[in-house]
Amino acid sequence: MGKNLDALLKEERIFKPDEELVSNSNIxxxxxxxxxxNYDELLEKSAANPEWFWDEMARDLVWFEDYNEVxxxxxxxxxxxxxxxxxxxxxxxxxxxxxxxxxxxAYIWESEKGEVRKFTYFELYREVNxxxxxxxxxxxxxxxxxxxxxxxxxxxxxxxxACARIGAVHSVVFSGFWAKAFQERAKDAQSKVAITAxxxxxRGKLLKLKDTLDxxxxxxxxxxxVVVVKNTHCDLDMKKGRDVYWEEVIQNESMECSCEEMDSxxxxxxxxxxxxxxxxxxxxxxxxxxxxxxxxxxxxxxDIKDQDIWWCAADIGWITGxxxxxxxxxxxxxxxxxxxxxxxxxxxxxxxxxxxxxGVSIFYTAPTTIRLFMKYGEKWPQKYNMNTLRILGSVGEPxxxxxxxxxxxxxxxxKCPIMDTWWQTETGMHLITxxxxxxxxxxxxxxxxxxxxxxxxxxxxxxxTKGGGHLVIKNPWPAMFRTLFGxxxxxxxxxxxxxxxxxxxxDVARLDQDGYYWIQGREDDVLNVAGHRISTAxxxxxxxxxxSVVESAVVGKPDLLKGEEISAFVVLGEEYQADPQLKNELxxxxxxxxxxxxxxxxxxxxxxxxxxxxxxxxxxxxxxxxKSEDVGDTSTLANPESVDALDRAI
Ligand code: ATP
Ligand code: MG
Numbered sequence: 001m002g003k004n005l006d007a008l009l010k011e012e013r014i015f016k017p018d019e020e021l022v023s024n025s026n027i028x029x030x031x032x033x034x035x036x037x038n039y040d041e042l043l044e045k046s047a048a049n050p051e052w053f054w055d056e057m058a059r060d061l062v063w064f065e066d067y068n069e070v071x072x073x074x075x076x077x078x079x080x081x082x083x084x085x086x087x088x089x090x091x092x093x094x095x096x097x098x099x100x101x102x103x104x105x106a107y108i109w110e111s112e113k114g115e116v117r118k119f120t121y122f123e124l125y126r127e128v129n130x131x132x133x134x135x136x137x138x139x140x141x142x143x144x145x146x147x148x149x150x151x152x153x154x155x156x157x158x159x160x161x162a163c164a165r166i167g168a169v170h171s172v173v174f175s176g177f178w179a180k181a182f183q184e185r186a187k188d189a190q191s192k193v194a195i196t197a198x199x200x201x202x203r204g205k206l207l208k209l210k211d212t213l214d215x216x217x218x219x220x221x222x223x224x225x226v227v228v229v230k231n232t233h234c235d236l237d238m239k240k241g242r243d244v245y246w247e248e249v250i251q252n253e254s255m256e257c258s259c260e261e262m263d264s265x266x267x268x269x270x271x272x273x274x275x276x277x278x279x280x281x282x283x284x285x286x287x288x289x290x291x292x293x294x295x296x297x298x299x300x301x302x303d304i305k306d307q308d309i310w311w312c313a314a315d316i317g318w319i320t321g322x323x324x325x326x327x328x329x330x331x332x333x334x335x336x337x338x339x340x341x342x343x344x345x346x347x348x349x350x351x352x353x354x355x356x357x358x359g360v361s362i363f364y365t366a367p368t369t370i371r372l373f374m375k376y377g378e379k380w381p382q383k384y385n386m387n388t389l390r391i392l393g394s395v396g397e398p399x400x401x402x403x404x405x406x407x408x409x410x411x412x413x414x415k416c417p418i419m420d421t422w423w424q425t426e427t428g429m430h431l432i433t434x435x436x437x438x439x440x441x442x443x444x445x446x447x448x449x450x451x452x453x454x455x456x457x458x459x460x461x462x463x464x465t466k467g468g469g470h471l472v473i474k475n476p477w478p479a480m481f482r483t484l485f486g487x488x489x490x491x492x493x494x495x496x497x498x499x500x501x502x503x504x505x506x507d508v509a510r511l512d513q514d515g516y517y518w519i520q521g522r523e524d525d526v527l528n529v530a531g532h533r534i535s536t537a538x539x540x541x542x543x544x545x546x547x548s549v550v551e552s553a554v555v556g557k558p559d560l561l562k563g564e565e566i567s568a569f570v571v572l573g574e575e576y577q578a579d580p581q582l583k584n585e586l587x588x589x590x591x592x593x594x595x596x597x598x599x600x601x602x603x604x605x606x607x608x609x610x611x612x613x614x615x616x617x618x619x620x621x622x623x624x625x626x627k628s629e630d631v632g633d634t635s636t637l638a639n640p641e642s643v644d645a646l647d648r649a650i
Contacts, residue, residue, distance in 0.1 A: 011401055015408070015440040017417055021390065025436040027300045039437055046450035053451050054080070054478055057296040058288075061086070061331070062095050064261045067288075071476065076496035076503070078476035080289035084264040088291040089164040092330035093128060094259060096121040101306075105335045108309075108358055109154050112201050112341030117154055121333070124158065129257035130250040131162035137249075138193055138225050142167030142260055145270070147191035149182050149209065151175045151200035152340040155229045155246065156316050157326045159195045164268055164287070167260035171270040171282075174317025175200065175209060176613045181280075181635055183216035185272050188282055189485065190222040195246070197229040198236050203345050210236050210243075217242075264288025270485045271319055273425045281494070282485030283319075283425045290323075291331060293429035293479025297449060298328035301419050302362050302391055303436050309388070311337040312364040313351065318614050319425040320395055323479075324364065343369050348376040352384040352411075360386075363411070364393035364419075368551075368615035370403045370411075375550040375573055378410040386411065391436065393419040397616055398519045398537040400544040404442035420445045422519050424505065426495070428479030432509075432517050443541060444516045452477055454517065456509055461499050468510040468520050468533055473503040508535060525619045527556040528563045534598050536619060542593035543568060546586055548576040553609045554600065555623040567626050568600035569609060569649060578605035604649035608642040610634075625650060 022028055027042075036042050046053040051070040058067070058081055067084030096102060106124045109117045119127070140146060146163050148170055150156040156172070163170040171189045173182045175197075186194060194217075199208040210228050214237065217223060228238070229246045238245075268287045272280035298304055310329055314320035329336045337358050343351050351373075355363060373380065392412050394404070399420055408418055422432040422445040432454060434446035448454040453474035456464045480503075484491045498504045508520045520526065520535030527534040536554045543552040551571040556564035570586065572578060583603045591599045610618045613636055624631040625646045634640060 011441050011443055013401075013405075013442055015417065015442075017437055017439065018415065021303075021417070022437050025303050026305070027303070027435050028437055030300070039435070042450055043447065047453060050451035050475065050477075054292060054296075058084075058292045058478075061091050061291060061295070064090075067264060073476050075501035076492060078289075078480060078482070079265050080286075080476075080478045081264040081292070084288055085261045086264050086288045086291070087164065087167075087259045087262050088268060088287045088327060088331070089128065089161045090259045091291055092161060092164075092327060093121060093125040096333050097125050099333075101333045104306075104333065106330060107154060107157070107336055107338050109338045110340065110354060111153075112204075112345065119154060124161075126255040127154075127158045127250075128161040128165060129255050130253040131158055131246070132165045132257040133253040134227075134249040135162055135168065135193065136166055136257075137253075140166065140168050140193060142262075143169065143267070144193075145169045145171055145189040145191040146193045146195065147182070147186040147189060148172045149175055149194060149196040149213065150229065151197060151209070151231070152315060152338065153197065153200070153229065153231055154338070155195075155197070155231075157330075157338075160269070160316075160322075160326055161330075165257060165259050167262055167266065169267045169269055171272070172317055172322070173272070174315060174613055176315075176317070176638065178635055179212040179216045182213065183219050185280065185282075186220045186223065188272075189270055191220070192222055193225045193227065194220075194223060195227045195229075197231040199232040199234050200340070201232065203342060206232060206234060208234060208236070214239075262287045265482070267482075269322065271322060271425055281490065282487070283481045284483050284485045285428050285479070286482055289478035289480070290428050291327065293477060294323040294328040295331040297430040297433070298324060299332055300435060301421060301430055301433050301449070302364070302393060304329065304332050304334050304362065306333065308334060308361045309337060309358050310334050310362050310364075311339070311355070311358075311360045312393075313339060313343070313369070314364070314366070314395075315614070319423075319428065320364075323428060343372060344376065348373065348380045349383055352381045352386060355386050355389065356384040359388040361388050362391045362393070363389060364395065366396035366615050367394055367399040367403055368397065368611065368617075370394070370399070370407050371544075371551045374403060374406050375571070377574070378406075381410050386413065389413070389416050391419065392416045393421060395421045395423070396614065398521060398541070399443060400537075400541040401442040402541070402545045408442070422507075422517070426481045427473075427477070428481060429477070431473065431477065432519075441512075441516055444512070444518050446516055448517075451475070455502075456511055457499060457502075465511055468508050468526070468535060470498070470523065471505045471507045471509040471517075471519070472499060473505065474501075508533075510535075522619075525555070527554070527566060529556070529566060529597055530562045532597055534566070538594060539566060539568065539590060539598050539600070542590045542598070543570055543586060545593060546589045548572050548582060549586070551609060553617045553619055553622055555619050555626055557602070557626045565602070566598065566600040567602040567604070567622075569604045569606050569622060569646065571606060571609060604646070606642065606645050606649050608639055608645065610642045610646070611638050612636050613638045622646060
């Protein structure tokens with residue numbers, strides 16, 4: 001992959017974990033139970049015997065019938081907990097109903113408008129059962145697909161769990177996607193039933209969800225029924241025989257519904273990846289392994305305890321919400337906050353107000369949100385008492401070290417460790433992540449989770465200990481996806497064919513002298529300047545470390561001489577003015593931080609960068625603009641206006 005700049009990103013700040021947090025942590029207690037003295041020994045022991053580790057973890061869950069074998073690995077196909085009979089919904093609900101957690105809160109839900117709904121485990125269980133019975137009546141059987149197109153309302157997890165309970169496979173489509181995206185996904189999944197809502201409010205504006213579906217329903221031949229939640233009570237056309245109201249179908253249903261005994265390897269859901277890089281892929285996850293992987297990582301990485309209030313501020317339409325708002329916290333019997341609105345509506349204090357109001361103790365969000373708050377300034381979090389916080393988390397993109405520092409200082413009051421978790425829709429669970437016992441470096445996702453064998457490879461397959469390369473995983477893990485729905489060849493080709501029996505993540509990373517991982521971005525985004533591979537994350541982080549810059553995107557522009565030239569687009573903090581002198585200052589700044597080779601040839605000021613609906617910077621679109629090419633499919637873009645703004649900046 002060419003030469004690498006080892007000098008890039010000289011982060012030297014180290015944050016040691018708090019001793020009390022360490023000694024009380026779930027991971028430390030587990031280590032003590034097994035006579036494991038420290039982090040290195042934990043990694044060694046688990047890597048030496050992954051099946052022992054995961055067997056231990058699986059024993060915390062309820063199996064209708066025990067498994068005979070932990071793992072069968074015929075690369076690239078893994079089966080976990082073979083012949084075990086299991087249901088994830090039983091583990092998320094029933095077993096708590098039979099325990100002291102029956103009347104514990106599972107969800108505290110708050111809408112954009114500030115309405116609050118609370119569900120105990122028992123209440124949630126009953127709602128799930130009623131819908132499960134209604135779905136059965138509609139003819140939904142084990143293995144059938146149900147597409148769910150709901151905003152962040154409690155009916156969303158209820159619908160997912162109802163499907164899981166009866167063995168149906170859910171496919172959630174993010175409610176912020178256009179109807180076309182829904183059509184494409186529901187058609188691909190051949191869903192029989194769609195579950196949606198009349199509409200929802202976004203920044204005070206009514207968005208009619210069911211109406212938009214009406215435009216595409218005819219084009220999904222498999223679709224028989226559409227279940228509609230009365231969320232806003234707006235007017236709609238209901239098509240006779242096809243459309244039914246949720247409230248009506250569950251009305252006379254029993255609050256008991258037997259739980260389907262699934263095979264550990266039976267499919268649980270399909271989730272289409274966000275499409276940052278092309279045609280969405282139907283990532284398929286299963287009941288057993290996924291349940292074990294997702295719950296174990298939440299328990300050890302975020303240290304969830306019974307008294308915690310957990311808030312994962314993602315949308316359930318993404319894998320982060322599937323794993324860490326729905327399944328893992330429920331399996332662990334935790335109390336979660338679920339929030340329907342946007343971070344800065346009605347004002348930029350909204351998130352911090354929620355943390356204060358419910359006493360949130362563990363908070364998980366994305367770098368894009370943190371950078372948004374940096375732009376508004378620390379005056380907003382300062383208004384609220386957030387002393388209940390004990391651990392913070394980040395996911396979705398590399399977190400720029402300066403954003404990490406801001407998060408640490410202004411949200412975590414310098415006392416909360418930040419779990420920068422690297423993982424993907426495909427991985428189902430955190431794969432590279434800190435633990436509460438590990439020292440942290442701002443911008444690094446630290447090391448692989450116990451049992452995970454990560455490596456960095458050059459194009460020829462050599463393992464690198466220095467410089468950047470392909471981030472790969474050498475062994476299977478329980479929550480790994482099993483295939484791409486309907487595209488088994490693409491599963492093999494896209495992920496398992498570059499290097500033998502090795503999972504290709506599609507990201508580029510590098511290791512430092514302490515064995516810490518630094519995710520440098522997507523393979524397609526990495527720059528090649530005069531034979532040097534430069535990561536977008538590093539140049540962007542250097543720009544963000546300048547006081548005037550809150551966010552930036554860096555892309556390459558083909559150059560005859562250098563291979564690629566660096567073009568940077570930056571968003572300035574509210575109190576800064578865009579002027580030519582600042583451009584020079586920023587170039588000098590990058591030169592000082594990284595080196596002359598990384599200094600952008602071009603800098604443009606913009607108000608906003610093109611982002612996916614999950615908040616990730618879409619460099620593909622920026623790159624196309626810089627090269628004056630067609631921008632391609634932009635249906636997953638959250639802010640199409642930003643593309644025109646790029647034109648003006650260029
Ligand atoms: P698509 O695969 O369709 O392009 P996507 O990759 O954005 O979509 P996800 O599976 O939600 O969909 O995101 C996974 C990707 O997000 C990772 O491959 C990585 O690029 C990035 N990512 C996630 N967490 C981190 C992290 N902590 N640090 C750096 N990058 C991260
Ligand atoms: Mg991806």
